[in-house]
Amino acid sequence: MSKMKVTSFSRLYTLMLLSSSPRHGYEIIKELEENIHKKISAAEVYPFLRDLKKLQYIAVESTGNRDMKRYILTPKGRKFTQQILDNLSKMIDVLTYSKVVSCAHCCCKVYGDAYTLKIKEKEVPFCCKYCAQAYKVDK
Numbered sequence: 001m002s003k004m005k006v007t008s009f010s011r012l013y014t015l016m017l018l019s020s021s022p023r024h025g026y027e028i029i030k031e032l033e034e035n036i037h038k039k040i041s042a043a044e045v046y047p048f049l050r051d052l053k054k055l056q057y058i059a060v061e062s063t064g065n066r067d068m069k070r071y072i073l074t075p076k077g078r079k080f081t082q083q084i085l086d087n088l089s090k091m092i093d094v095l096t097y098s099k100v101v102s103c104a105h106c107c108c109k110v111y112g113d114a115y116t117l118k119i120k121e122k123e124v125p126f127c128c129k130y131c132a133q134a135y136k137v138d139k
Contacts, residue, residue: 004051004052004055004057004080006084008044009036010032010036010038010040010044010045011048012084012088013032013035013036014028014032014045014048014049015073015077015080015081015084016081017031017032018058018071018072018073018077018081019073019078019081022061022070022071022072022073023070023071024063024068024069024070024071025042025045025046025049025069025071026068028045028049028071029041029042029045032045049071052071052077053071055076055080056074056076056077057073057074057076057077057080057081058071058072058073058074058077059071059072059074060072096111099111099112101114101125102125103125103126103127103128103131104124104125104126104131104135105126105127105131105132105134105135106127106131108127110125110126110127114126114127115127115128115129115131115132117132117135117136119136
């Protein structure tokens with residue numbers, strides 16, 4: 001196994017949990033269930049943890065009387081997690097770029113539904129009605 005693929009939201013979330021603090025496998029399962037509102041089986045989590053360990057992205061330490069395993073992200077694992085987040089950030093940028101417009105008055109960036117006015121048969125975007133009013137006065 002040369003490269004790990006993070007192919008599901010539960011895997012991504014597992015990495016996020018481990019990046020915030022070491023966790024026991026049972027803790028990971030419970031937090032996943034609470035936060036993504038889906039039943040998570042051990043078969044979803046433990047094979048992923050095993051693969052992370054093989055790639056040296058996590059270290060495992062035994063704790064307590066029953067030798068419970070606690071999973072800890074290694075520096076190599078932190079770097080891997082950061083790469084995943086950087087790639088995710090780039091994808092989000094691409095997805096949101098088409099929904100960003102500039103206000104015709106103040107040039108601020110507006111995501112989603114901008115306030116618009118029809119001026120000379122054309123829809124002109126604004127961040128708010130006050131910029132639209134100021135634009136009409138300035139023109």
